[in-house]
Amino acid sequence: MPPTTARERARAALTTDITDLARAQLATAGAAGLSLRAIARELGMASSALYRYFPSRDDLLTRLIIDGYDDMGAAAEAADDPGAAPGERWLAVCRAVRTWALARPHEYALLYGSPVPGYSAPEDTVPAAARVGVVLGRVLGDAARAGLLPPAAGRATGTVSAAAAGVLGGAHPALDDAVRTRALLAWSALYGTISFELFGHFTGSVTDADTFFDDAITDLAGLLGF
């Protein structure tokens, strides 16, 4: 339900003002440079008043992390056309993730870079964090159900949890632990390439980042059988 009383309205408005300013500050100073006092200053209020809205700096970061995961997940979902071929879908979703990351490098770093020290992601972040994985898992499952995947070897290595197996296509003869391991590998490889590009580990090695990314992602699609 939306806020009803004037107080709740004001509180909600100020809360989004804070997170917006925090995001803006994130874009310039990074996560470590995020300063509650600076936000309060820009808002024209005492720093102590901010603690009525976020009990601590880490809680603000948690909010930003959840919003970030959700925003990225929405971008991935929007990029997925369930009617297209698996290879096309995979490429489109991966491209969307990279585009999202390139537009907000600091926010991406907050999600997939070093964890903030002394801060362990609360349970709240899990569902939001899973959204991109769910989209990629659906692509895999749809491909299997459409008979577009090579037959699986039927190996059960026991390394992929049942919960993850459910997300990664569910039960299907064309899907076994070996396939799912490759899916998890492709998933982490996607973030590996994006992180390397964003964090500067490719500088001097990759000249055309756009086509390199497409080539690499296509290789990964081949690994998955698309």
Place this chain on the structure above:
Amino acid sequence: MPPTTARERARAALTTDITDLARAQLATAGAAGLSLRAIARELGMASSALYRYFPSRDDLLTRLIIDGYDDMGAAAEAADDPGAAPGERWLAVCRAVRTWALARPHEYALLYGSPVPGYSAPEDTVPAAARVGVVLGRVLGDAARAGLLPPAAGRATGTVSAAAAGVLGGAHPALDDAVRTRALLAWSALYGTISFELFGHFTGSVTDADTFFDDAITDLAGLLGF
């Protein structure tokens, strides 16, 4: 040449004391929690005296980063047996990198996590950072020269720089841009899986991290033709 005068000896000793304490602090508080004052306190000296040895906190971090790259590179080099088969070599080097990372998660995060904000890695870090890549590139090149690689398609996509091509096996008929792209992909995927494991993105999905890593790395080796 080693330090000669007593002063130089004392300076070198104190410098290593500082970096050792910094590394210890890194292991507990992470990069953001690294405090020059705390180091000075543990050393029983004034915080201002530390600036005689490191002009700023970022310079200390740079030192730690270079040392970290070097240590990891040495571990990778030690794990590589040039006489073994390419697949074995690839697996051994990747395992060594992961083992190194698992033993020093915070140090790994410093190297491959989010870049420290407002801090751009100086040129000094480049050669040290390249060491692991050089080892992996040598494995690829040796495999090509031994005729253990499938024939290349001969594609020149122009995405891999000449410098990187030199590291990634050098010139050989079995090596083209398509192969080198896969090599860079495998390289970043290696760090993607390690980062995901270390940063907690696999929690709940991967049950047996050790065998998952081996499986994933073997898949990557297959992608490279090993």
Place this chain on the structure above:
DNA sequence: TCACCATGGAGAGCAGTGCTCTCGGAATGT
């Protein structure tokens, strides 16, 4: 040998941080 000077410590201080506490006014529910 002695004077000179670079070296490296100590301390005070500045500007900034997250966070806590108390106080007082204002909106809300009864």
Place this chain on the structure above:
DNA sequence: ACATTCCGAGAGCACTGCTCTCCATGGTGA
């Protein structure tokens, strides 16, 4: 109209990186 809850302000604590000044010491050229 009253009681309660909410929310902003201000002062203050402990901490940070960093600078500046001052001073003792160690190595060195005359």
